Amino acid sequence: MNISQAVVKRIEDLCRERNLTINALSNTSGVTQSTVNDIVNGTTYNAGIVTIKKLCDGLNISVREFFDCDLFSHLEQEIK
Known part of the structure; x- marks a missing residue:
């Protein structure tokens, strides 16, 4: 998983947890x-x-809470 995919997944998970639509967010x-x-x-x-x-x-x-998630622990190397 790369950083962009992790950000998307995190946004989706947080919205789902809070019962928010993308429009509401x-x-x-x-x-x-x-x-x-x-x-x-x-x-x-x-x-x-x-x-x-x-x-x-x-x-x-907080931004810290956003990134304090296992999704961001093992990201693919972005520089190849």
């Missing part, structure tokens, strides 16, 4: 729905940290 975070859709659909390969911070704010978690 967009509304609570202030990130446009098209941006959130692009991240979740893999259209955007590199979600910026500012966007992730806004999503975390919408989820009422």
Whole structure:
């Protein structure tokens, strides 16, 4: 799994845990729905940290909590 896939999975898992749709996350975070859709659909390969911070704010978690997950423990090497 690469970092982009891990970010998508984490967003999906957090939304599922909170019973939030992508649209609801967009509304609570202030990130446009098209941006959130692009991240979740893999259209955007590199979600910026500012966007992730806004999503975390919408989820009422810290950036540390977002990345404090086993998904990010064993990522593929990005530089080949």
